[in-house]
Amino acid sequence: MITLKDKILGGLLGASIGDSMGAATEFMTIEQIKEWFGGRVTTFVDLPDHIWLKDSTKGMVTDDFSIGYYTAKSMIEKNKKMCDEVALDALVKWSSHPLYSQCVGPTTKLTIARLKGEEIQEKKERLCMNQRVTNGGGMKSGIVGLFNPNDIDGAIEDALTMCHITHNNTIALSAACAIAAATAKAFGDNVSYLEVIEAGIYGAEKGFSRAVEIGAKPVAGGNVSKKIALAVEMGMRYQDDFEGAMKAIAKTIGCGLYAYEAVPAAFGFIAACKGQALETIHMAVNCGDDTDTVACMAGYIVGAMNGADAFPKKYLDLINSANGYDLEKMSADIETMI
Amino acid sequence: MTKYDKILGAIVGAAIGNAMGAPLETRPPYLIKEELGKGEFINDYIEMPYDSPLQNIPLGTVSYDFAISYLSMVEFVKAGGVTKQAAINALLELKNNRKYEIYSSRIDTASAVGIDNIEGVERERTPYDDLPVDNRYLTNSASAKAWSCGLLNPGNMKKAIDDAILMCKPAHDNVIALSGATSIAAAISVAMTNGATISDVVEAGIIGAKQGYKKAMLVAKPAAGASIEERIKLAVAIGVKYSNDFEKCIIEMTDLIGTGINANETVPSVFGFFVAAKGDVMKTIYLAINAGNDSDATGILAGALSGTFKGINNIPDVHLPLLSSVNDMDIEQLAKEISIIVE
Numbered sequence: 001m002i003t004l005k006d007k008i009l010g011g012l013l014g015a016s017i018g019d020s021m022g023a024a025t026e027f028m029t030i031e032q033i034k035e036w037f038g039g040r041v042t043t044f045v046d047l048p049d050h051i052w053l054k055d056s057t058k059g060m061v062t063d064d065f066s067i068g069y070y071t072a073k074s075m076i077e078k079n080k081k082m083c084d085e086v087a088l089d090a091l092v093k094w095s096s097h098p099l100y101s102q103c104v105g106p107t108t109k110l111t112i113a114r115l116k117g118e119e120i121q122e123k124k125e126r127l128c129m130n131q132r133v134t135n136g137g138g139m140k141s142g143i144v145g146l147f148n149p150n151d152i153d154g155a156i157e158d159a160l161t162m163c164h165i166t167h168n169n170t171i172a173l174s175a176a177c178a179i180a181a182a183t184a185k186a187f188g189d190n191v192s193y194l195e196v197i198e199a200g201i202y203g204a205e206k207g208f209s210r211a212v213e214i215g216a217k218p219v220a221g222g223n224v225s226k227k228i229a230l231a232v233e234m235g236m237r238y239q240d241d242f243e244g245a246m247k248a249i250a251k252t253i254g255c256g257l258y259a260y261e262a263v264p265a266a267f268g269f270i271a272a273c274k275g276q277a278l279e280t281i282h283m284a285v286n287c288g289d290d291t292d293t294v295a296c297m298a299g300y301i302v303g304a305m306n307g308a309d310a311f312p313k314k315y316l317d318l319i320n321s322a323n324g325y326d327l328e329k330m331s332a333d334i335e336t337m338i
Numbered sequence: 339m340t341k342y343d344k345i346l347g348a349i350v351g352a353a354i355g356n357a358m359g360a361p362l363e364t365r366p367p368y369l370i371k372e373e374l375g376k377g378e379f380i381n382d383y384i385e386m387p388y389d390s391p392l393q394n395i396p397l398g399t400v401s402y403d404f405a406i407s408y409l410s411m412v413e414f415v416k417a418g419g420v421t422k423q424a425a426i427n428a429l430l431e432l433k434n435n436r437k438y439e440i441y442s443s444r445i446d447t448a449s450a451v452g453i454d455n456i457e458g459v460e461r462e463r464t465p466y467d468d469l470p471v472d473n474r475y476l477t478n479s480a481s482a483k484a485w486s487c488g489l490l491n492p493g494n495m496k497k498a499i500d501d502a503i504l505m506c507k508p509a510h511d512n513v514i515a516l517s518g519a520t521s522i523a524a525a526i527s528v529a530m531t532n533g534a535t536i537s538d539v540v541e542a543g544i545i546g547a548k549q550g551y552k553k554a555m556l557v558a559k560p561a562a563g564a565s566i567e568e569r570i571k572l573a574v575a576i577g578v579k580y581s582n583d584f585e586k587c588i589i590e591m592t593d594l595i596g597t598g599i600n601a602n603e604t605v606p607s608v609f610g611f612f613v614a615a616k617g618d619v620m621k622t623i624y625l626a627i628n629a630g631n632d633s634d635a636t637g638i639l640a641g642a643l644s645g646t647f648k649g650i651n652n653i654p655d656v657h658l659p660l661l662s663s664v665n666d667m668d669i670e671q672l673a674k675e676i677s678i679i680v681e
Contacts, residue, residue, distance in 0.1 A: 027469050027471050027473060027562060028470065028471050028560075028562060029471060029560055029561070029562040030562075032470060032471060032560060032562075050465075050468050050469050050470060052465035052468075124389075124391070125389070126364045126389045126390070127364070127365070127369075127387075127389045128364040128365055128366065128369070129364075130598060130599075130631060131599075218365075218366060218369055219366065220364060220365060220366035220367075220592070220597070220598070220630050220631035221366075221592075221596060221598060221631070222592070222593060222594065222596050223592075223593030223594070226593045226594060227593070227594060230594060248568075250564070251564055251568040252565070252568045252569060252572060253564065254563060254564035254602070255562075256473065256562070256563055257473075258598075260596070261564070288562040289473060289562035289563060
């Protein structure tokens with residue numbers, strides 16, 4: 001049996017490894033990635049010159065994992081469950097970090113400026129701001145899954161609290177809840193990837209209706225739960241065909257910035273790889289477009305499901321040293337809190 | 339059916355879809371039905387909603403997508419066919435002629451960047467400009483004008499594809515936006531031929547997306563994003579499945595394919611709606627506009643495709659005079675001039 005602490009550490013590792021490996025492949029197409037790196041990327045590689053993260057080295061994470069990390073840190077330091085105060089504190093501290101501030105997305109940037117009391121030219125907005133239906137909620141919500149082992153509804157509520165300050169629209173929140181719910185479910189004894197996926201679909205549906213209840217803004221865009229189901233169907237069809245699964249999902253579901261692409265794609269890859277940790281992450285790293293985010297989100301889920309032993313020990317050392325983290329200590333601290 | 343009937347059908351259909359779709363833009367289907375339609379879906383021109391930047395404009399006013407299509411076709415007529423220079427002239431005319439201020443004030447980012455490039459205006463560079471790939475501007479505003487390349491190349495899919503790339507590359511220099519443009523151009527080129535069936539049109543759209551992508555890879559910037567070709571296949575399956583259920587068709591299409599600003603959502607959905615409506619012009623348009631999100635772009639493509647397929651006689655008489663006078667555009671004259679070129 002995998003211990004609770006091992007599952008927490010597995011989640012942290014899966015997400016950070018996915019984010020870090022994916023940082024090198026982000027934006028490019030499947031074909032470009034192959035050409036650039038001379039084949040599939042299955043380990044930590046140097047960032048290509050066109051990636052503008054200054055002073056980034058092999059093993060460093062980007063905005064995706066770091067915001068989750070800062071949130072966990074705030075919760076631990078304040079010894080508080082997820083609440084507005086924690087979420088805001090983490091957001092402000094994270095955004096002043098010289099590395100991560102380079103990759104803060106537009107939606108988050110605006111929120112932070114508002115929080116800091118900076119003067120913002122408020123434009124008259126449409127009722128539905130569909131360009132804000134991004135995966136910025138999903139990329140950080142896996143962390144609250146780690147604080148709610150086996151408590152799917154608790155993870156959904158925490159994801160809403162964490163993400164509504166930056167991504168206050170129904171679809172982005174639905175997507176964030178899918179990742180949080182699946183991560184929480186991944187803590188079950190003998191849990192399989194199929195139940196974890198089912199929890200993700202439940203999270204997307206429940207998250208959507210809860211988002212409406214808490215007053216999230218309406219938006220037009222894809223349906224996260226239906227698209228997860230479709231992505232999973234495609235993943236199952238191509239099990240044991242890595243290339244076929246990756247391409248089919250990337251071509252039809254998409255792996256882009258929209259929450260209704262990146263999040264369903266992550267579940268499709270989990271299905272295609274039967275929940276195996278490294279293989280799922282590798283598929284996400286090579287799928288093209290928003291690779292680091294897809295890999296980070298999938299990483300939380302498969303990492304928690306399989307535990308820390310699914311990853312080589314040297315990966316933990318590299319992530320810790322490259323980022324100045326102590327993920328083992330963080331796992332112990334999270335375990336103490338729950 | 340004469341070519342003139344098809345060309346006029348396409349232009350009028352495009353204008354209807356665009357003008358009816360504009361007030362519905364940004365909203366999801368359920369809000370269109372509940373909030374704008376008071377419980378019913380929309381099947382007419384309506385006032386702009388309170389949150390639109392455009393207020394108090396006459397019913398039937400078209401948006402940027404139709405205006406640039408119209409001006410491009412005027413330039414193509416002058417040039418005797420599709421040329422890059424004619425396409426550029428149309429972009430500049432729309433931007434710089436004060437008469438078209440209502441459209442140029444709402445121009446999409448991709449086209450605005452394209453026009454700046456043409457005029458040599460320096461934009462502030464961002465790190466995205468140095469990537470070997472461009473995923474920012476996969477937008478449908480290329481497709482939303484490229485249908486004209488189908489009208490100008492009846493039955494000649496290959497030329498329609500080449501012309502769509504020629505026309506759209508200045509403002510949409512990426513393979514996915516161009517693949518959407520070539521898909522619709524190819525489908526309309528086939529819809530221009532008498533005897534073409536619905537499946538002929540759809541298959542041309544799939545071939546157009548595929549070949550356009552390949553050709554664009556040789557001249558334009560790569561882009562990572564979902565495939566228009568693959569999504570058309572899924573959208574058509576949805577259209578077939580829900581052809582007898584208006585609301586379910588819209589919901590399933592927006593849930594799984596989408597009708598947002600990216601070409602890989604709008605273009606596939608339009609083929610799905612076209613199939614669900616069996617090519618009927620007003621039905622295709624109603625499906626497309628009530629799907630919401632980028633409804634004026636979905637609307638223009640739905641109207642252009644079904645209008646070409648069914649011709650002007652499938653469109654109620656009231657629209658042509660209304661749209662011509664409200665928008666001060668001589669649509670009939672334009673259709674005549676295009677038909678002279680292609681006959």
